[in-house]
Amino acid sequence: MKEQTQVLNKATFNNKQNPFQERLRDLTNTYFQTHDINPTGDFRLYLKTFILVPAFFGLYTWIVFFTPVWWVALLGLALFGIVKALIGFNVMHDACHGSYSTNKNINNFVSYSMNMLGSNAFFWRIKHNIVHHTYTNVDGIDDDIMKSPIMRFCESQPRKAHHKYQHIFAPMLYCLATVFWVFFADFEKYFGKRISTTPINKIPLKEHIVFWLTKLYYGVFFIAIPCYVVGVGNWAIGYFFYNAVFGFVMSLVFQLAHVVEKTHFVDANNRKVQINSEWAAHQVDTTADFAPNSKVVSWLMGGLNFQTIHHLFPRVSHVHYPALQPLVIQACQEFNIEYNVYPTMGEAVKSHLRFLKYLGNNN
Numbered sequence: 456m457k458e459q460t461q462v463l464n465k466a467t468f469n470n471k472q473n474p475f476q477e478r479l480r481d482l483t484n485t486y487f488q489t490h491d492i493n494p495t496g497d498f499r500l501y502l503k504t505f506i507l508v509p510a511f512f513g514l515y516t517w518i519v520f521f522t523p524v525w526w527v528a529l530l531g532l533a534l535f536g537i538v539k540a541l542i543g544f545n546v547m548h549d550a551c552h553g554s555y556s557t558n559k560n561i562n563n564f565v566s567y568s569m570n571m572l573g574s575n576a577f578f579w580r581i582k583h584n585i586v587h588h589t590y591t592n593v594d595g596i597d598d599d600i601m602k603s604p605i606m607r608f609c610e611s612q613p614r615k616a617h618h619k620y621q622h623i624f625a626p627m628l629y630c631l632a633t634v635f636w637v638f639f640a641d642f643e644k645y646f647g648k649r650i651s652t653t654p655i656n657k658i659p660l661k662e663h664i665v666f667w668l669t670k671l672y673y674g675v676f677f678i679a680i681p682c683y684v685v686g687v688g689n690w691a692i693g694y695f696f697y698n699a700v701f702g703f704v705m706s707l708v709f710q711l712a713h714v715v716e717k718t719h720f721v722d723a724n725n726r727k728v729q730i731n732s733e734w735a736a737h738q739v740d741t742t743a744d745f746a747p748n749s750k751v752v753s754w755l756m757g758g759l760n761f762q763t764i765h766h767l768f769p770r771v772s773h774v775h776y777p778a779l780q781p782l783v784i785q786a787c788q789e790f791n792i793e794y795n796v797y798p799t800m801g802e803a804v805k806s807h808l809r810f811l812k813y814l815g816n817n818n
């Protein structure tokens with residue numbers, strides 16, 4: 456059955472001519488040339504790294520070795536979960552796309568921040584850079600919206616009775632996402648050698664070693680040491696608490712870009728679909744931005760509130776997205792393509808929950 460799925464689920468774009476993408480490339484190339492800057496990260500990104508990474512180790516040391524009174528510890532753990540998510544959004548995401556630095560070795564090194572958080576940069580690059588970024592919202596291929604027994608993310612997925620309540624229980628599931636990822640999803644990819652329906656052709660020897668070393672590090676750093684210092688009971692409360700914050704923030708922010716009322720989906724289940732639009736237009740159709748005018752949201756989200764810009768220019772660092780947004784809007788207007796945007800993060804969250812509710816009640 457799996458073999459069959461692998462062969463049948465296919466999508467191709469109408470890329471024989473791609474005038475929209477060429478226009479976008481012209482506009483942005485002109486921007487970088489006239490400002491004489493590189494599309495990769497700059498001091499703004501490196502400053503974030505030097506705030507977030509020491510915050511990660513500082514909070515860990517404080518909570519594990521100098522554990523404060525319980526309610527202060529819980530606040531510290533919530534902050535630890537948020538800092539982990541922010542490292543994912545701001546540092547890991549850029550590095551894994553190769554947009555952190557002009558130096559490939561620096562990108563590779565910084566991409567191990569994914570392993571530092573507990574997952575795996577090698578699998579992330581395939582899942583995210585290749586599968587998700589190419590086949591965005593293509594049901595049957597895009598792992599981010601892959602159907603599960605619990606959630607229904609788009610209309611082409613079968614509706615079950617419990618989906619009626621998915622807008623209520625989804626936030627709770629998001630809280631479990633990172634624990635699920637570390638203890639199940641990574642192993643499923645590793646032993647199954649596939650990202651949902653996309654096979655992983657080869658796992659190099661180095662990546663086998665990195666995979667197991669990361670799991671060992673995770674067991675020692677996040678489980679054994681805290682258990683030894685604060686006791687198993689305290690560790691368990693703290694571990695599930697900060698992972699709930701980490702998983703919730705991480706999952707929600709990624710969902711706001713694609714699973715909302717304004718975005719579109721394509722059904723490639725058990726079939727080969729020819730998408731009529733060129734790849735770049737498909738990215739705009741299937742993605743939404745939010746809170747583009749909020750400097751605070753933009754700083755925290757690492758450009759994930761500018762996901763349309765990110766999907767069009769994944770190799771451009773997120774620090775440039777606010778400047779590129781007017782150029783993308785201009786190109787969309789010229790080509791009569793709708794640019795999806797929510798004015799605030801709250802509006803995007805409401806739209807996500809309304810869309811889940813709609814999917815739970817309508818075929």
Ligand SMILES: [Zn+2]
Pocket residue numbers: 548552583588765769
């Ligand atoms: Zn990305």
